[in-house]
Amino acid sequence: MDAETERLRAENQELRARVRELEARLWELDARDGERETTIRALREKLGQLEALLEKACREGKRQAAPFRKAEGPKPDPKKPGRKPGRRYGRHAHREAPPPETIDEEYEARLPDRCPACGSTDLQEEEVVVQYQTEIPRRPIHRKFNIHRGTCRHCGRPVQGRHLLQTSDAVGAAASQLGPTAHAAMAMMNKELGLSHGKVARCFRELFGISIARATSARSMLRTAKRCRPVYEEIRAAVRASPRVVPDETGWRVGGRPAWLHVLVGETATCYVVARGRGHEVAEEVLGLDWPGTMTHDGWGPYDCFKKAFHQQCLRHLVNRCHEMLQAAVGIVARFPRRVLELVETAFGLRREYEAGRLTANQMVDEGLALGCRLEEFAKGRFTYESNRTLAKFLLKHAIQWFWFLIDPEVNATNYKGEQAIRPAVVNRKVWGGNRTQHGGDAQSILMSVFRTCIQVGLTAIDFLVEILCAPRPGPLLFTGR
Numbered sequence: 001m002d003a004e005t006e007r008l009r010a011e012n013q014e015l016r017a018r019v020r021e022l023e024a025r026l027w028e029l030d031a032r033d034g035e036r037e038t039t040i041r042a043l044r045e046k047l048g049q050l051e052a053l054l055e056k057a058c059r060e061g062k063r064q065a066a067p068f069r070k071a072e073g074p075k076p077d078p079k080k081p082g083r084k085p086g087r088r089y090g091r092h093a094h095r096e097a098p099p100p101e102t103i104d105e106e107y108e109a110r111l112p113d114r115c116p117a118c119g120s121t122d123l124q125e126e127e128v129v130v131q132y133q134t135e136i137p138r139r140p141i142h143r144k145f146n147i148h149r150g151t152c153r154h155c156g157r158p159v160q161g162r163h164l165l166q167t168s169d170a171v172g173a174a175a176s177q178l179g180p181t182a183h184a185a186m187a188m189m190n191k192e193l194g195l196s197h198g199k200v201a202r203c204f205r206e207l208f209g210i211s212i213a214r215a216t217s218a219r220s221m222l223r224t225a226k227r228c229r230p231v232y233e234e235i236r237a238a239v240r241a242s243p244r245v246v247p248d249e250t251g252w253r254v255g256g257r258p259a260w261l262h263v264l265v266g267e268t269a270t271c272y273v274v275a276r277g278r279g280h281e282v283a284e285e286v287l288g289l290d291w292p293g294t295m296t297h298d299g300w301g302p303y304d305c306f307k308k309a310f311h312q313q314c315l316r317h318l319v320n321r322c323h324e325m326l327q328a329a330v331g332i333v334a335r336f337p338r339r340v341l342e343l344v345e346t347a348f349g350l351r352r353e354y355e356a357g358r359l360t361a362n363q364m365v366d367e368g369l370a371l372g373c374r375l376e377e378f379a380k381g382r383f384t385y386e387s388n389r390t391l392a393k394f395l396l397k398h399a400i401q402w403f404w405f406l407i408d409p410e411v412n413a414t415n416y417k418g419e420q421a422i423r424p425a426v427v428n429r430k431v432w433g434g435n436r437t438q439h440g441g442d443a444q445s446i447l448m449s450v451f452r453t454c455i456q457v458g459l460t461a462i463d464f465l466v467e468i469l470c471a472p473r474p475g476p477l478l479f480t481g482r
Contacts, residue, residue, distance in 0.1 A: 048386060051328070051386065051387065055324070055387070099130075099132050100132055100134065111123050111125055136207070138207060138208055138209060139209065140208055140209050140210050141179070143165065143179065145163050145165075145166060147160050147161055147162075147171065148160065148161045149161075162472070164470060165179070165180065165470060166470065167179070167180050167183065167469045167470060178210075178212070178216075178220070180465070180466040180469040180470050181462065181466055182204070182210065183220050183223070183224055183465070183469055184224070184461075184462045184465035184466050184469065185462065186200050186204075186217050186220045186221070186224075187220070187221060187224045187447050187451075187465060188451070188461060188462060188465075189203060190217060190221060191221070191428070191444065191447040191448050191451060192424065192448075192451045192461070194424070194427050194428040194431045194432070195431075196214075196431060196432045197214040197215075197217040197218050197221075198214045200212075200214070200217040201213060201214045201216070201217055218440075221440070221443050221447065222439065222440070222443050224443075224447065224465065224468075224469065225442065225443035225446040225447050226443075227468050227469060227473075228446050228447065228450050228465075228468055229446060230477065231446075231450055231468065231477055231478055232271075232445070232446040232449055232450065234477050234478055234479060235269045235270070235271050235449050235450070235453050235478065236271050236286055238266060238268055238269035238453075238478075238479060239264050239265075239266040239269050239270070239271045239286060239287070240286060240287055240288065240291070241266075242266030242267045242268065242269070242293060243267065243293045243294065243410075244266070244267060244293055244294045244295075244296070244410065244411060245264050245265065245266050245287065245291075245293055245294075245295055245296075246264070246265040246295070246296045246297065246412070246415050246417040246418040246421075247262065247263065247264045247265075247283055247295065247297050247303065247415075247418060248262075248263050248265075248297070248298065248415060248418030248419060248421065248422050249261065249262045249263070249278055249300070249422075250422050250425065250426055250429075251429075252274055252425075252429060252434050252435075252441075253429070253433050253434030253435070254274065254276070254434060254435050254436075254437070254438055254440075254441050255435070255436055255437060255438070257276075259274060259275065259276050259434070259441065260274075260275055260276070260277065260278045260282075261273075261274050261422070261425050261429075261444075262274075262275060262282040262283065263418060263421045263422055263425070264283065264286055264287070265417045265418055265421050268453075268456055268457060268479070269449075269453045269456060269457075269478075269479075270421050270449060270452040270453050270456060271286055271445075271449050272421075272425070272444070272445045272448040272449045272452070273285075273286065273445050274435065274438075274441035274442065274444050274445050278302070279302045280302035280303065280305045280306075283302070283303065283306070284305070287306070289305060289306060289307070289308075290308050291306055291308065291309055292308045292309060293309055293310070294309065294310040294311070294312060294404070294408060294410075294411050295309045295310070295311050295312070296311075296312040296313075296314065296411060296412055296414070296415050296417075296418075297311070297312075297313070297314065297415055297418070298313075298314045298317050298415050298418075299313050299314065299317060299394070299398065310404060310408070310411075311398065311401040311404065312401060312402075312404040312405050312411050312412070312413065313398050313401045313402050314413075314414045314415040315344055315347070315348075315402065315405075315413045315414055316413075316414040316415075316416070317414075317415075318340070318344065318402070319341065319344055321391065322337040322338075322340050322341050322344075322391075323337075323341075325337045325387050325388075325391070326338070328387075329385065329387070329388075333384075333385045333388065336378065336381075336383065336385075336388045336391070336392070337388070337391070339378050340375070340378070340391070340395070343371055343374060343375050343378075344402075346371060347368070347371055347402075347403050347405075347406060347413070348413070350364055350367050350368070350371075350406055351364075351405065351406065351413065354406075354409065361409060364406050364407075364409070365406065365407050367406060368403040368404075368405075368406030368407050369403075369407070371402075371403050371406070372399055372400050372402065372403050375395060375399065375402060375403075376395075376396060376399045378392075378395075379391075379392040379393075379395040379396045379399075380392075380396065421452060424448075425448065450464070450465070450478075453478060454478070457478060457479075459478070464476075464478070
C-alpha cells in the first residue's frame with residue numbers, strides 16, 4: 001500500500017509539473033497572440049495615417065495655391081509642344097495682310113552707297129516695294145484745360161466748366177493729373193496682368209516716358225475702384241439674377257493674414273469678393289439663401305446651405321479623386337472607384353448623344369435618373385477600405401446632384417468656369433502675395449469683377465474704364481442703358 005501511494009504521489013507530481021508546463025506555454029501563446037493583435041492594430045493605424053498623408057500630399061500638389069514645383073528631372077515621355085496638326089488645329093494666327101487705313105509716318109529706304117557683297121558703287125534701282133509697320137506711341141500727350149469759372153446769379157454758388165476728357169475737378173496744388181487712359185492702363189496692368197505697383201511705375205517710365213511713383217499706382221487703383229462701385233453693385237445684381245452660377249474660392253492674403261478670394265460666375269457677369277472667411281457668408285450675401293437657380297461647384301460643404309437651389313457636383317473633381325484612389329488600390333479594393341468612373345463615362349456619352357441629336361431630352365432625363373439610382377446602389381454597399389467608405393458616404397450625400405447636367409441640358413458637368421475665373425487671381429497672388437489692407441481687397445474685388453464681366457459682355461475694359469473715369473457721377477453702367 002505504501003509503494004502504491006508513493007507511485008501515485010510521484011505520478012501526481014509529474015502530472016502537476018506537466019500541467020504547469022502546459023499553462024506556461026498557453027500563457028506564452030496568449031501573450032504572443034496579444035502582441036500579434038497589438039502589432040496588427042498598430043500597423044493598421046500607421047497605414048491609415050500614411051494613407052491620410054498621401055491623400056493630403058496629392059491634394060496639395062493639385063491645389064492652385066500650391067507653390068511652383070515640379071518633380072525632379074524632366075518627364076520620361078513629354079508631350080510635343082504646340083497644337084496637333086489636322087482638322088481640329090483651329091485658325092492660324094498671323095498679321096493682317098491689308099495695309100493700315102491711315103499712314104502717320106512715311107520713310108524712304110534708299111539703296112546703299114556700295115554693294116554689301118562686292119563693294120561696287122555701280123548700283124541700278126529697278127523697283128520700289130512697300131512694307132508697313134505698326135508701332136506703339138512712346139511720347140506722352142500733355143493736355144492743358146482752361147477751366148472757365150463763374151457764379152450763378154440765381155443762387156450765388158460758384159460754377160466751373162468740365163471737359164469730356166477731365167477725370168477730376170481739382171486745381172491748384174492738384175492741378176497736375178494723369179489722363180483716363182493712363183489710370184485705366186494702371187488698373188489693367190495691376191489687377192488683370194498681375195504686375196506689382198513698382199513694375200507698373202517702371203513700365204510707365206520706360207515705355208511711355210511718364211514718371212510716376214508706385215504709390216501713384218496704388219492710389220489710382222483705389223480711386224478707380226471707388227468710381228466703379230456702382231458698376232460692382234450692378235454686377236452683383238446680375239449674378240444674383242442669373243439662373244446658373246458657378247462658385248469657387250482660393251486662398252488669399254490681406255495684411256499678411258490668411259483670407260479667401262471668392263468668385264461667383266453667372267451667365268453675363270462675374271463677381272469677386274475678398275473676405276476673411278471661407279464659409280457660405282459670401283455666397284449668401286451675393287445670392288441670398290433662397291436663391292432658386294442651379295449651382296455647379298466642387299462639393300465644398302458650405303454650398304449645401306442653399307436648400308432651394310439645384311446642385312451639380314463637379315464630375316472632374318470626382319474623376320480625379322477616383323484616379324488618385326486607383327493609384328494606391330489593388331484587387332477588390334479598386335472595384336468601387338472603377339465602377340464610379342464607368343458611370344461617369346456613361347453620363348458623358350449620353351450627353352454627347354444628346355448634343356448630336358440622337359437622344360431626346362426626355363430620354364436623357366430618364367437615363368440620368370437611372371444612372372443616379374445605379375450610383376446610389378453601388379455606394380450603399382459595405383466597404384472595408386477607408387477611402388472607399390469615405391467616397392461612398394460623399395456620393396450618397398449628393399446622390400441626385402452628380403447627373404443633374406443630364407436632367408438640365410443648360411448645366412455644365414464641371415465647374416471649369418469657376419476654375420478659369422480663379423486662375424488669373426492665383427497668378428496675381430503668386431506675384432505680389434495679396435492685398436495689404438481690406439480697403440485694397442475691396443478694390444481688388446471691384447476691379448477684377450469689372451474686367452472679367454467686360455470680357456463676358458464683349459466690351460473693351462480699357463474703353464469702359466475711360467468712360468467711367470471721365471463721366472460725371474454716377475458713371476455709366478455695364479447693363480443699364482446699353
